[in-house]
Every structure is written in structure tokens, then in C-alpha cells.
Amino acid sequence: xxxxxxxxxxxxxxxxxxxxxxxxxxxxxxxxxxxxxxxxxxxxxxxxxxxxxxxxxxxxxxxxxxxxxxxxxxxxxxxxxxxxxxxxxxxxxxxxxxxxxxxxxxxxxxxxxxxxxxxxxxxxxxxxxxxxxxxxxxxxxxxxxxxxxxxxxxxxxxxxxxxxxxxx
Amino acid sequence: xxxxxxxxxxxxxxxxxxxxxxxxxxxxxxxxxxxxxxxxxxxxxxxxxxxxxxxxxxxxxxxxxxxxxxxxxxxxxxxxxxxxxxxxxxxxxxxxxxxxxxxxxxxxxxxxxxxxxxxxxxxxxxxxxxxxxxxxxxxxxxxxxxxxxxxxxxxxxxxxxxxxxxxxxxxxxxxxxxxxxxxxxxxxxxxxxxxxxxxxxxxxxxxxxxxxxxxxxxxxxxxxxx
Numbered sequence: 001x002x003x004x005x006x007x008x009x010x011x012x013x014x015x016x017x018x019x020x021x022x023x024x025x026x027x028x029x030x031x032x033x034x035x036x037x038x039x040x041x042x043x044x045x046x047x048x049x050x051x052x053x054x055x056x057x058x059x060x061x062x063x064x065x066x067x068x069x070x071x072x073x074x075x076x077x078x079x080x081x082x083x084x085x086x087x088x089x090x091x092x093x094x095x096x097x098x099x100x101x102x103x104x105x106x107x108x109x110x111x112x113x114x115x116x117x118x119x120x121x122x123x124x125x126x127x128x129x130x131x132x133x134x135x136x137x138x139x140x141x142x143x144x145x146x147x148x149x150x151x152x153x154x155x156x157x158x159x160x161x162x163x164x165x166x167x168x
Numbered sequence: 169x170x171x172x173x174x175x176x177x178x179x180x181x182x183x184x185x186x187x188x189x190x191x192x193x194x195x196x197x198x199x200x201x202x203x204x205x206x207x208x209x210x211x212x213x214x215x216x217x218x219x220x221x222x223x224x225x226x227x228x229x230x231x232x233x234x235x236x237x238x239x240x241x242x243x244x245x246x247x248x249x250x251x252x253x254x255x256x257x258x259x260x261x262x263x264x265x266x267x268x269x270x271x272x273x274x275x276x277x278x279x280x281x282x283x284x285x286x287x288x289x290x291x292x293x294x295x296x297x298x299x300x301x302x303x304x305x306x307x308x309x310x311x312x313x314x315x316x317x318x319x320x321x322x323x324x325x326x327x328x329x330x331x332x333x334x335x336x337x338x339x340x341x342x343x344x345x346x347x348x349x350x351x352x353x354x355x356x357x358x359x360x361x362x363x364x365x366x367x368x369x370x371x372x373x374x375x376x377x378x379x380x381x382x383x384x385x386x387x388x389x390x391x392x393x394x
Contacts, residue, residue, distance in 0.1 A: 021220045024220045025217045025220060101268070104208065104212055105212050105215060105216055107212075108209060108212040108213060108216060109216055112213075112216070112217075123213075124217065126181075127210075127213065127214075127217075127309070127310065128217055128218060128310070130310055151181075152173075152174065152177045152178070155177055155206070155209065155210075156173055156177065158209045158212075158213065159205055159206055159209045162205060162208060162209050162212070163205055
């Protein structure tokens with residue numbers, strides 16, 4: 001039986017960067033993601049004895065990270081309804097095509113910000129973190145069907161928002 | 169129109185094969201428009217969230233123009249490996265697309281690309297049989313990556329079909345999505361999407377160079393029987 005602290009070190013080593021990237025995708029801000037990541041791993045450390053040997057440690061970490069991020073989003077909303085805008089101005093703008101494309105990106109970025117947190121979490125987990133629907137279900141504490149529905153709903157919302165821009 | 173969304177989304181994500189009814193609808197103007205809108209959404213999503221920068225300065229991507237027997241190509245590489253090979257005629261379009269997609273500083277350097285350029289030129293001259301190059305697949309979505317990695321395993325001189333690739337990645341129903349993923353191959357020639365044909369053996373399509381002519385040329389160069 002390995003020492004708990006060794007098991008924890010291994011978890012951090014294996015999953016730290018993917019959890020950090022996940023939180024950045026969820027919160028849209030690198031500093032917020034770093035704060036949330038520290039908090040999430042601290043929570044994980046404290047709850048380590050509740051992680052059974054046969055559990056999916058990765059999905060368990062996503063569950064803790066998601067919970068931490070949702071709290072951060074609530075806090076953010078309470079504070080001043082601050083929403084994070086992605087820094088699209090850092091992109092070059094030398095053609096009308098690029099400008100129109102940037103507006104598309106902005107529309108999608110806004111639509112992502114407006115998604116219900118659970119849908120955003122499910123979408124990022126599926127599309128960028130490589131989680132299966134079974135793992136998403138574990139991380140979000142819902143059924144596999146609901147996990148799938150959250151991903152599909154999220155995409156539908158984004159596509160509608162993009163269409164709204166085109167019809168303007 | 170909305171009633172097809174629930175069927176369309178799993179198809180686009182490569183999780184299901186379209187029903188005959190959905191296929192018919194996808195051939196209508198409305199269906200095509202809907203499919204294109206979802207692809208645009210996924211591409212924007214990938215551009216915004218696919219390549220999260222966690223720390224450090226803005227990355228640098230190097231590129232160069234290569235003169236080859238099949239025309240001028242543009243190649244770009246990151247620290248990880250070759251990230252893009254393009255048949256585009258416009259250097260400007262090539263550079264601005266890279267800037268946009270990778271959020272990187274794009275710098276011209278034949279020297280940084282010389283290792284890649286040498287192998288690609290030798291291959292197209294028939295002086296090299298296989299590539300031994302590091303690749304960077306960050307321009308592909310997770311599903312596209314699976315498809316591209318499967319295509320990478322098709323040996324020189326052989327061909328396969330879209331549905332065979334779909335089976336190999338464990339998604340036998342996803343032939344259409346496989347075709348689309350290969351159509352967005354960021355590193356053609358090295359990732360041999362030209363070795364993938366329609367089930368009836370026809371060349372189907374190729375988005376690079378002179379289209380199907382280029383595809384046939386590459387296959388002939390490799391000694392595949394058509």
C-alpha cells in the first residue's frame with residue numbers, strides 16, 4: 001500500500017496540466033484557472049481517503065475541479081456580474097475575412113460564456129479533455145444520458161447563436 | 169428544420185452514422201447549410217479553446233516555401249513538429265491562417281524547416297520511401313486526430329476506404345465523418361489521406377494541389393495499383 005502522499009503526488013503529476021487546461025476552458029481566464037486548480041487539488045488531497053482503489057481517479061478529479069469551478073463562477077456572478085471576454089484583439093486583423101471571422105469567434109465565445117455551467121463543463125470535457133460519456137457522468141454526478149444531452153444542448157446553443165449573428 | 173438537430177449532432181461528432189432519411193436531408197440546401205453551420209461552430213470552438221496557452225511567451229511557428237515536383241508547398245513547424253503543409257498559392261493566406269489558428273508569431277525560416285523540407289522534397293522526387301518526422305496535430309480536433317493517426321498507419325503503396333478507417337477507430341458508422349476529417353488534414357502527403365478511397369475504389373476527392381490529379385499522382389509515385 002503506497003503512502004497517501006505518494007499517491008497524491010502521482011495524481012498531481014499525471015493530471016495537473018490537463019485539469020489546469022480544463023479549468024481555463026471552463027473559466028475563460030488563466031489566473032482564475034490557476035486559483036481554482038490550487039483549490040481543487042487541495043480539496044482532492046483532503047478527500048484522498050475517500051477515493052477507493054477501483055475508482056476512476058481521473059473522473060474523480062474532474063468532479064472536484066468542476067465543483068470548484070462552479071463555485072468560482074457563482075462567486076464571480078455575485079461580485080459584479082463580471083464576464084470574461086477572450087482576448088481576441090491579440091489576433092491580427094488585416095482583411096475583411098479575418099474581421100468577419102473574428103466576429104464569428106466573438107459570437108461563439110459569448111455564447112460559451114452564456115451556456116449553463118453544466119453544459120459548458122460537459123462540452124469541454126467531451127470535446128477537449130477526451131472524457132467518455134461515462135466519465136462525464138461521473139464528473140457531473142448525472143446519468144450517461146444526461147451527460148450526452150448536455151453536450152448536444154451546448155452545441156445546439158452555440159450553433160443558434162452563430163446563426164443569429166449571420167441573420168443580423 | 170430543428171427536428172434534425174438531435175440526429176445531426178452525434179453524426180458530426182463522429183458518434184453515429186446518419187440514417188437514410190438524414191442523409192437525404194443532408195443533400196438538400198437546408199441540410200447542407202445546417203451541416204456547414206455546425207462545422208463552423210466546431211471550428212470556432214476549436215480555435216478558441218483547442219489550444220489553451222497556460223504560460224510563457226507567445227509561441228513561435230516557423231515556416232518556409234518548398235519547391236517540389238508537384239508545385240510550391242508551404243510548410244510550418246512548431247517545437248513539437250510539423251504542424252501544417254499546404255498547397256495554397258497565397259503565402260499571405262497561409263501565414264494569417266496560422267497566426268489565427270495557433271495564436272503564434274509566424275516567422276519565415278528555411279533553415280528551421282530544412283529537415284522537414286528535405287524529406288518532403290526527396291519523397292516527391294521518388295528518392296525517399298517513408299517519412300521519419302515528428303508531427304504536431306494541434307490543428308485537428310480530437311476526433312480528427314483519431315482519424316489522422318489511423319490514416320498514418322496505411323503503408324506506402326496501399327490504399328484503404330473511408331469505412332475501413334471508421335472501423336479501425338472503433339466507429340464503424342462514422343464513414344462520412346471520417347471523410348470530412350480527412351478533408352481537413354492539416355499535414356497532407358505526410359499523413360497519407362490520399363491513400364483513402366471511396367468504397368467503390370474511386371478516388372473520390374482531394375482538396376490539395378490539382379485535386380484528384382494530385383491524389384492520383386501521389387498514388388502512382390508510391391506504386392499503388394489504381
